[in-house]
Amino acid sequence: xxxxxxxxxxxxxxxxxxxxxxxxxxxxxxxxxxxxxxxxxxxxxxxxxxxxxxxxxxxxxxxxxxxxxxxxxxxxxxxxxxxxxxxxxxxxxxxxxxxxxxxxxxxxxxxxxxxxxxxxxxxxxxxxxxxxxxxxxxxxxxxxxxxxxxxxxxxxxxxxxxxxxxxxxxxxxxxxxxxxxxxxxxxxxxxxxxxxxxxxxxxxxxxxxxxxxxxxxxxxxxxxxxxxxxxxxxxxxx
Amino acid sequence: xxxxxxxxxxxxxxxxxxxxxxxxxxxxxxxxxxxxxxxxxxxxxxxxxxxxxxxxxxxxxxxxxxxxxxxxxxxxxxxxxxxxxxxxxxxxxxxxxxxxxxxxxx
Numbered sequence: 001x002x003x004x005x006x007x008x009x010x011x012x013x014x015x016x017x018x019x020x021x022x023x024x025x026x027x028x029x030x031x032x033x034x035x036x037x038x039x040x041x042x043x044x045x046x047x048x049x050x051x052x053x054x055x056x057x058x059x060x061x062x063x064x065x066x067x068x069x070x071x072x073x074x075x076x077x078x079x080x081x082x083x084x085x086x087x088x089x090x091x092x093x094x095x096x097x098x099x100x101x102x103x104x105x106x107x108x109x110x111x112x113x114x115x116x117x118x119x120x121x122x123x124x125x126x127x128x129x130x131x132x133x134x135x136x137x138x139x140x141x142x143x144x145x146x147x148x149x150x151x152x153x154x155x156x157x158x159x160x161x162x163x164x165x166x167x168x169x170x171x172x173x174x175x176x177x178x179x180x181x182x183x184x185x186x187x188x189x190x191x192x193x194x195x196x197x198x199x200x201x202x203x204x205x206x207x208x209x210x211x212x213x214x215x216x217x218x219x220x221x222x223x224x225x226x227x228x229x230x231x232x233x234x235x236x237x238x
Numbered sequence: 239x240x241x242x243x244x245x246x247x248x249x250x251x252x253x254x255x256x257x258x259x260x261x262x263x264x265x266x267x268x269x270x271x272x273x274x275x276x277x278x279x280x281x282x283x284x285x286x287x288x289x290x291x292x293x294x295x296x297x298x299x300x301x302x303x304x305x306x307x308x309x310x311x312x313x314x315x316x317x318x319x320x321x322x323x324x325x326x327x328x329x330x331x332x333x334x335x336x337x338x339x340x341x342x343x344x
Contacts, residue, residue: 022327023326023327026327026330027327030330040243044240047247048247052251053254054250057254061246065243065246071242071246074246074249075246076253078249078253078254079253079257081285082257083278083282083285084257084282085258086257086278087279087282088258089261090265092261092262093261093265101262101263104262105263107262108255108258108263162337163338165334165336165338165341168333168334168337169330169334170293171290171313171333172333172334173326174290175313175316175320177282177286177326178287179317179321179324179329180320181282190283190287191283191287192287194283194287194291195287195288195291195295196291198289198292199292199295199301202292202299203299203301211285211289214284214287214288215285215288216284218280218284219277219278219281219284220277222284226276
């Protein structure tokens with residue numbers, strides 16, 4: 001690739017990151033404020049944003065740390081929450097065959113819900129070079145780092161974050177992600193079952209087991225519904 | 239720095255990176271079984287719902303399905319905003335503004 005092409009792809013990636021930057025700022029700042037109040041230091045928040053880089057999991061971790069949850073619970077919950085990225089990068093894979101596997105393994109670190117949406121929207125229209133992704137991914141990560149650190153600094157001066165609706169940022173993000181994930185009616189059945197199980201388990205069992213148990217059971221029920229529907233459609237056609 | 243927090247961050251880093259990396263690194267070479275893929279496809283909605291339900295339906299460890307639960311009320315415009323905008327940003331802002339307004343007027 002010639003230099004002017006590299007520059008224009010890089011620039012295109014950076015421009016494509018703008019909606020992500022706007023999206024990250026309120027969420028990142030809300031996380032920073034709440035994480036400080038749940039006992040994390042600004043440096044720990046910076047390190048988490050740098051190395052983990054996953055909005056909802058970071059919120060959950062801050063909450064679980066404050067609730068004295070075990071390391072295993074926090075890490076396992078993070079894994080379940082972030083396992084959704086598996087399906088995202090899997091769907092992205094066929095469109096980025098022009099980039100070698102080693103570099104893709106590295107670039108995948110920066111695939112979040114938001115950067116995935118932008119990337120997918122771009123590659124289905126036209127193949128993108130690695131420079132586009134560098135521009136998009138680094139700009140987005142810088143926005144996440146600066147917004148969470150800024151929030152943590154502000155958090156020391158905001159005595160009541162709930163007055164600004166900040167503590168609703170996480171449930172609101174769950175709602176947004178949930179709506180984005182629903183692609184068929186069976187998913188709604190799984191959502192209802194998982195919600196009921198989560199609450200039922202939480203009311204009867206101490207700790208944060210409700211999330212892991214409800215997820216594993218309801219996803220399995222989803223698969224069973226699929227199998228059962230397959231069978232009944234076969235017997236109908238037979 | 240707290241040793242527990244550092245351990246948590248490193249653990250989270252590993253379990254966050256692996257699901258992002260695996261498909262892009264190996265999908266061209268290995269096929270994941272269809273059954274596992276189907277199960278995985280239900281995990282995102284299942285886990286998000288399991289996380290969300292106690293946040294909006296419970297308060298102080300008790301089930302709270304009534305009009306004084308501002309989170310439950312705020313969830314309604316939030317769902318509508320999410321459904322129509324498909325934007326995380328707009329959904330979050332709608333939710334936060336609604337909670338502030340409800341706290342002021344209720």
